[in-house]
Amino acid sequence: MSVLMFTLLVWVGAVLAGFLGALTGLGGGVVIVPLLALVFGVDLRYAIGASLVSVIGTSSGAAAAYVREGYTNIRVGMFLEIATTLGALCGAFLTAAVPVEGIAVVFGIVLLLSAFLSSWPRPEDNITDTPDALAAHLRLDGSYPTPQGLRGYHVHHVPLGFGLMFVAGILSGLLGIGSGAFKVLAMDQAMRIPFKVSTTTSNFMIGVTAAASAGVYLRRGYIDPGVAMPVMLGVLLGSLLGTRVLVVAQTQILRIIFGLVILALAIEMIYKGLTGGL
Amino acid sequence: MSVFGSRQKWSDERVEQVLGNLLRVGVVAAAVVVAAGGFLHLARHGGAPADHHTFHGEPQDLQSPWGILAAALALRSGGVIQLGLLLLIATPVARVVFSVFAFALQRDFTYVVLTLAVLGVLLYSLFVGHA
Numbered sequence: 001m002s003v004l005m006f007t008l009l010v011w012v013g014a015v016l017a018g019f020l021g022a023l024t025g026l027g028g029g030v031v032i033v034p035l036l037a038l039v040f041g042v043d044l045r046y047a048i049g050a051s052l053v054s055v056i057g058t059s060s061g062a063a064a065a066y067v068r069e070g071y072t073n074i075r076v077g078m079f080l081e082i083a084t085t086l087g088a089l090c091g092a093f094l095t096a097a098v099p100v101e102g103i104a105v106v107f108g109i110v111l112l113l114s115a116f117l118s119s120w121p122r123p124e125d126n127i128t129d130t131p132d133a134l135a136a137h138l139r140l141d142g143s144y145p146t147p148q149g150l151r152g153y154h155v156h157h158v159p160l161g162f163g164l165m166f167v168a169g170i171l172s173g174l175l176g177i178g179s180g181a182f183k184v185l186a187m188d189q190a191m192r193i194p195f196k197v198s199t200t201t202s203n204f205m206i207g208v209t210a211a212a213s214a215g216v217y218l219r220r221g222y223i224d225p226g227v228a229m230p231v232m233l234g235v236l237l238g239s240l241l242g243t244r245v246l247v248v249a250q251t252q253i254l255r256i257i258f259g260l261v262i263l264a265l266a267i268e269m270i271y272k273g274l275t276g277g278l
Numbered sequence: 279m280s281v282f283g284s285r286q287k288w289s290d291e292r293v294e295q296v297l298g299n300l301l302r303v304g305v306v307a308a309a310v311v312v313a314a315g316g317f318l319h320l321a322r323h324g325g326a327p328a329d330h331h332t333f334h335g336e337p338q339d340l341q342s343p344w345g346i347l348a349a350a351l352a353l354r355s356g357g358v359i360q361l362g363l364l365l366l367i368a369t370p371v372a373r374v375v376f377s378v379f380a381f382a383l384q385r386d387f388t389y390v391v392l393t394l395a396v397l398g399v400l401l402y403s404l405f406v407g408h409a
Binding site: 004070211230 | 291294297304313326335360393403404405
């Protein structure tokens with residue numbers, strides 16, 4: 001395959017991944033790595049490097065829009081970013097210590113978990129409960145717009161959320177993904193932050209988390225311009241189109257198709273990892 | 279809540295507006311530079327066979343911010359693309375730098391310290407963290 005052909009095909013794949021990722025809320029990163037590694041035969045380290053960079057692009061692009069809508073809790077984001085960036089740094093260092101096959105297996109398992117978590121039933125927004133002392137001290141409590149006006153909420157279980165965010169950071173740095181599903185889990189299930197605030201704040205944090213491992217990736221030579229260029233440009237365009245369509249599209253069928261694609265990719269990643277076929 | 283007080287020059291809303299613009303400008307600038315490098319790359323190496331199957335790392339000078347800048351100024355296609363990617367990586371870093379100032383203007387010194395800690399991790403990764 002020539003460089004031109006490779007670039008075009010990867011770009012088309014990245015547009016599709018970004019589009020479906022935005023429509024289903026899973027992000028483009030989770031399918032970019034298996035797509036590059038399994039379909040295009042790209043070395044897993046280059047695939048992870050390219051995916052990580054594209055994650056920074058989509059996260060920052062989407063955050064620009066969300067932040068202005070007033071859902072994002074910037075204090076919660078800033079505070080938890082201490083955990084995610086430290087985790088991401090550890091994860092990035094781990095990629096050198098863990099063999100490629102091991103990374104592939106962990107990736108497959110995380111892929112399955114992300115798809116599963118995103119279909120988890122949402123808890124009712126619990127906003128009439130008592131405040132948490134540590135959250136109050138850190139001024140984490142916030143409010144978000146609803147059709148009935150601004151609604152306040154309390155943040156809970158700060159240490160648990162912080163710990164989960166450290167794990168989310170490790171996964172992000174190890175696998176080159178945004179690990180949005182785990183960040184949302186930490187916020188809406190553990191810290192009981194309203195779902196819409198959790199998803200937008202998670203997105204807000206993904207860029208900074210990924211930037212923390214990107215420096216280490218760059219220094220290790222994981223970020224190849226020939227691979228990262230079509231991936232970054234493609235995912236960015238795809239997710240932009242995806243968020244535009246999101247408002248009008250019937251996403252139920254798409255979610256099922258995308259879920260099946262993820263299931264197939266996850267099994268293939270685990271299989272290739274275990275048999276050493278990468 | 280004091281953050282909504284009118285005597286403060288930097289309300290949370292104003293901070294959110296500036297943050298949104300900063301992120302948008304960073305992403306657009308990065309995409310433009312990467313695309314320009316991409317065209318150079320395809321024009322010069324489009325016909326060559328693609329080889330990404332085996333990992334051999336990137337050339338030494340494409341592994342550090344200063345080396346990338348030098349390669350981009352020499353108009354090497356790989357250097358221009360990496361410069362764009364570096365701009366993209368710098369976008370969330372710039373967002374954190376801005377947050378330090380925003381929290382300082384709001385006299386929220388707990389968060390100035392917390393944000394500086396995040397900035398420290400990011401700068402360590404970019405300039406110190408080695409393999």
